[in-house]
Amino acid sequence: MAKPIALECRGITKTFGRVVANKNCDLEVYKGEILAILGENGSGKTTLMNMVAGIYYPDEGQIFVDGQEVTIASPKDAFAYKIGMIHQHFKLVDVFTACENIALGVEDEGRYRLADVRRKVIEITQRYGFVIDPDKRVADMSVSEKQTVEIIKVLYRGADVLILDEPTAVLTPQETDKLFAVLRRMREDNKSVIIITHKLHEVLSLSDRVAVLRRGEHIGTVNTADATEGVLTEMMMGVKVELSIERSEPKNPQERLKVEDLHSVNEEGRPILDGVSFTAYSGEILGIAGIAGSGQRELLESIAGLHQLTQGNITYQDPKTGKTENLRDKNPLQIRDLGVRLSFVPEDRLGMGLVGNMDIVDNMMLRSYQKGRGFFLHRREPRDLALNIIEDLQVVTPSAATPVRQLSGGNVQKVLVGREIAAAPTVLMAAYPVRGLDVNASYTIYNLLNRQKEKGVAVIFVGEDLDVLMELCDRILVINAGRVTGIVDGRTARKEEIGLLMTKSKEEGVGEYGEK
């Protein structure tokens, strides 16, 4: 390589308590290249980069910038060495405008004048082809706009090394393409771009070299041109694994849940659900795709009786009695007793459904406390259930009496999903059940859902990753700003098609893409 090295890490080790996050990691980045850091969740990718960005301080090891050994003790130091990081959870102040956020923490010479900041911001946007309104408040921005602000913020400080942590996790395919175009322009500008990801196809299409991390250790760095998906997966997992979802044909599908013309509004009177209609069949997985906050959560909650509707009908066909029930007349408890179950994994995982400081048994009881009479609790049944889930789903926990908070994310989610499945549901709604899980744990969850489908349960799955949705689901419903913009077949749909459905504005008619 003729290119000079911009940043080098040597022998970096970092521990949190007894957990080793990084062990003896070596890494180097050249000027004018895009380096991908690949690894499962919990493999220490983010921690390693956080040390370069000054969020954490390494226990051992050295960092070199342009060949000089440096000490990066705070984000400020990182900026001084022209290193900037765009975190997965955006670090922006909601009530500030784009400009104010960008000016934050910058110690320019002279007086602070917002007009100067704005001029410089516009310069940067023109140079790299960003589209952003510098006076827009962050609170009013879409996810992709917020990300743009983050990137400009880093460029504004003159960063030569940009680190992006899972930048595409929240973007639509079209937005991802735009982002990649910007990153390539930065490479041409002789900047170093480090992108943290676990998506193989992104690595292959964007990067020049790939560094693979596994359990905190640096396994190796390869040139992207020489790599294939198989090689990279093997490096990531340590063993050769075939990860695929076995999608069976739906058996004997019967109408289970019919949703007609749902409408609801938020506190300000703006529509959240705007005429949603679909039918869910037994023995099939119906996927729901959409940009975050398009009404997915409200849709599931209204089926579960937790969200106030202004209009619409939800009809449920009870497979036991054969009767038709209108769910809108029922309260959440009655709906649950009919076998309609919701497991929602929010962004912070513990926020809804489980109580972090309670143990697994107590969390099981949250769903069964109405059962039984008398003043005292019966703990035997929930304890048996908890033990069953721990065994069936291979939950890694010291005991059933361990507070849920102390389990790792994947195990927490197994408990959450397991509890809902244990009730032998007829409709299982799972929202983001693999959020933040590593590849192995994710596939455990997918297989769980598949087993339920084979049992004849109508599964509704809200997911973020389009690739997974297309592999797992029989049909995919695309929701966009509270409206269903299309229902496509999971086996034949193309990603671009779904992406377009996710983003197109209201004015364009449904099905327009199909005509092109």
Add this chain to the structure above:
Amino acid sequence: MIAFLVSAIRLGMTFLLGSTGETITEKAGHLNLGIPGVMCVGAACGCYAEYMYFTAVGSNVVPVLAVLIPLIAALLGGALMGLLFSFFTVTLRVNQNVTGLAITTLGVGMSEYIISEASVIFTKGSKYFTAALPFADALGSFGKLVFGYGIFVYLALAIALTTTYVLNKTRVGLHLRAVGENPATADAAGINVPLYRYAATCVGCGVAGLGGLSFIMDYLNGNWEYCVDAIGWLAIALVIFTVWKPNWAILGSIVFGALYVASSYIPGVSFAGKELFKMLPYVVTILVLIVTSMRQKREHQPPQSLGLSYFREDR
């Protein structure tokens, strides 16, 4: 009528100092319920310094020093309480509400201890604080209303306006607001969050300490009363009433002052009635809270991280 307005403004400026101090603190994300205690201590320190000065110099009082010494003492007294608050909430990461209430209790007690040695000599000192500009009387009621006050009224106005300017127009203000809204973001941007929180709290508490002194020296004409803490609670209410904006607080403080003193200027109000009148500022604050929460406007909300402690390596 003029007397009523003058009285409302004089009391209002005490509220204004207290609430400006609390706003500075809250903008850094510190919900300091210790303001009543801080104001007590500020008042007591100022009065005690005045007492010391008067006993030391006898009859050769230099007016400038008679004003400056208590002012500095009140500022330092308040700032020390702020330092204590920050030490607990930033360094030891104790819950802010608990710390604040403890500071209030401590401050009230301390002020009684400090003041117990001094006596009612403050009336002598008070006249230096209330001395109006000489030409005020010559300009009739307009002069009385605009120029007829002692130093505290102008000081309070200047501090409130400066605070507004610093918060909105300077880099320090931008950083301070970011610390209160989202300390993790501020930290990632390279801002020293603990430093900003310490500094803002000390400055804010110092200003609030001045407020305590102004209540005794200006509004009560130097007669010590053990009710400075009541003023402190109203100052906190005023912060909410004026939705965290010191420039709005200038008007708000006069409204609060007017409501508080109104009973004395309405003939035929019984003693119990007067006490009811003094409740009005709180009632108004509750109404404002209801209205702002119903409207849910972003710019009228408290700083997002108000009351939360921050530690970088928390995961």
